[in-house]
Amino acid sequence: MTEPSLYIRETKELSKAKGSLLIAGSISGVQFGEIVDVWLSNGEVKRGQAIDISEEATIVQVFGGVSEVDLSGSRLRCKGETLKLPVxxxxxGRTFNGMGDPIDGGPPVVPEGYLDINGQPINPATREPPAEFIETGISAIDGLNVLVRGQKLPIFSxxxxxxxxxxxxxxxxxxxxxxxxxxxxxxxxIGVSYDDAAFFMKNLEQTGARERTVAFINTASDPVIERI
Incomplete structure (x- = not known):
């Protein structure tokens, strides 16, 4: 989900669509990672991201694929901003997909602000040293790979x-x-099965941890680009 904004650039010069990639003519001023809307000839709008820019062409990765894109009747509209999430x-206590859209049946988020998903550069000289120990109850983590507040814990399996x-x-x-x-x-x-996704959400509900958790769920059938 991105902050509402006006379109600042547009092109109808679409030359090729394959897989999830859409190749258009060179768009002056477009930035790497910029979010674009792909307006189809039937009025449907798909979201995409500029992943390669040059003087000859602009390559956009479309979230959800380009099988419905009609090259002669579609157009790209650029917003001049990267992907942001409402916070x-x-x-x-809410559950979102990889794009930050609610998938729990609840209402849209009324944002207090929007944050760039790429984050902001951190000055290591002014950052407060992490010091608040998080106890997980798993001895291999607490003893050998100590977690502190604000830290990420990737789990691969x-x-x-x-x-x-x-x-x-x-x-x-x-x-x-x-x-x-x-x-x-x-x-x-990221890329979990429906069974695993259902297990996580059921466990959060049963243990009461749902109220303090923000969940982003991307299943194996969801667009791969949402996992990046």
Whole structure:
């Protein structure tokens, strides 16, 4: 989901569509990573991202594929901005897809602001050293790979390994040692099966951890570009 804005550039020079890629003529001023809207001849709008720019062509990766794109009747409209997500305290307890759109049946988020998904550069000289220890209850993590507040914990797994149970256990048990106030957890599941996605959400509901968790779910059948 991106912040509403006006289109600042447009082109109808579309030369080729294959897979999830759409090749257009050179667009003056377009930036790498810029979000574009692909307006189809039937009025449908698809979202995409500029992934390669040159003096000869602009290549756009379309979220969801380009099988419906009619080269002669479609056009690209550029917004001059990168992908942003709406943020507010109300996103706690909500579930979104990889694009930040709600998929839990709840209402759209009323944002207090918009943040670029690429984040902001951090000055290491002014950053406060992480010091708040997060206890997960899993000795291999707490003893050998200590987590602190604000840190990311990637979990990779092979077929047949209990990654879903480990993730659910961490979310359920995680506490900030020596602190009584609560803290939020951002949970991102990338390329998971429907069974795993259902397991995670059911576990969050049953354990009461849903209220302090923001979940982003990308299943194996969702567009790959949403995982980047």
């Amino acid at each position: 507010s305290i109300d996103i706690l 092979g077929a047949g390994l209990p990654h879903n149970r480990i993730v659910a256990q961490i979310i359920r048990q995680a506490t900030v040692k020596g602190k009584e106030e609560g803290f939020a957890i951002v949970f991102a599941a």
